[in-house]
Amino acid sequence: MYATERHEQIERLLTAQGRVGVVELAERFDVTTETIRRDLDHLESLGALRRVHGGAVGRERASTREPSLAEREQHHGRAKAAIGLRALDALGADFSGSVFLDAGTTTAAVASALIPRLADARIEIVTHALTLGHTLAAVPGASLSLIGGRVRGLTAAAVGADTVRAVQALRPDVAFIGTNGVSAGFGLSTPDPDEAAVKHAIVRSARRVVVVADADKLGAELLVGFASLSDIDVLVTDAPPEAELADALADAQVEVWLA
Numbered sequence: 001m002y003a004t005e006r007h008e009q010i011e012r013l014l015t016a017q018g019r020v021g022v023v024e025l026a027e028r029f030d031v032t033t034e035t036i037r038r039d040l041d042h043l044e045s046l047g048a049l050r051r052v053h054g055g056a057v058g059r060e061r062a063s064t065r066e067p068s069l070a071e072r073e074q075h076h077g078r079a080k081a082a083i084g085l086r087a088l089d090a091l092g093a094d095f096s097g098s099v100f101l102d103a104g105t106t107t108a109a110v111a112s113a114l115i116p117r118l119a120d121a122r123i124e125i126v127t128h129a130l131t132l133g134h135t136l137a138a139v140p141g142a143s144l145s146l147i148g149g150r151v152r153g154l155t156a157a158a159v160g161a162d163t164v165r166a167v168q169a170l171r172p173d174v175a176f177i178g179t180n181g182v183s184a185g186f187g188l189s190t191p192d193p194d195e196a197a198v199k200h201a202i203v204r205s206a207r208r209v210v211v212v213a214d215a216d217k218l219g220a221e222l223l224v225g226f227a228s229l230s231d232i233d234v235l236v237t238d239a240p241p242e243a244e245l246a247d248a249l250a251d252a253q254v255e256v257w258l259a
Helices: 003-017 022-029 033-045 069-073 077-090 105-118 130-137 161-168 193-205 243-251
Strands: 019-021 050-052 055-057 097-101 123-127 143-146 150-152 157-159 174-178 181-183 187-190 208-212 224-227 234-237 255-258
Touching: 003 019, 003 022, 003 033, 003 055, 019 022, 022 033, 022 055, 033 050, 033 055, 077 105, 077 174, 077 208, 077 234, 077 255, 097 105, 105 123, 105 130, 105 174, 105 208, 123 130, 130 143, 150 193, 157 193, 161 193, 174 193, 187 193, 193 224
Parallel strands: 097 123, 097 174, 123 143, 174 208, 208 234, 234 255
Antiparallel strands: 019 055, 050 055, 150 157, 181 187, 187 224
């Protein structure tokens, strides 16, 4: 196979998967890892991808890129709904207690799946997400606490020192956390430092942490880390993680649930 043919196939794989690994590409094309690294260096020089440890990601997965709520609501809606429903297994049929819902479209799917149970179950919902607060406040019988702070327009989430302090004063039984990236080496990450500070506080406060993330987030590393894999209890996603991440999750004793 000529180098140009490999380059075309690597670009197609990036489009389909969002990420490629050096070792996997070397095995796929039956060439050395050094050859693949040269291929990736060449493609990066053309602006076709961005090199990361162990491989490459598409340019659209830059460490500071963060789509708006409107953009995210248009992507992977079916997968997120399935993840939200599967994530409720963390509560069990007779759960009563407190639940913290992080901001995000996948945690919104958890909230939607939870709504039918709110009228009859003794569940206290806490969130700093304005969109979730608005939705849940309209549910008859729901018990809801909304944490305030400076509202970040891109995510409609309260952030800042006051928000972090309010979260730190809580001890929810279960927290459902969204993330922009889950990787073996960097853990959980997000592009914005203020969002990361709130997420870190939620993770540290909760008795049990359930991360909900569609497969696009697996292997991604964004600018700011907010938790290690060992800080979480369950990852709910819609596709099996690749080998490196799967091994790291197993080492951290994280349960992986597929929706």
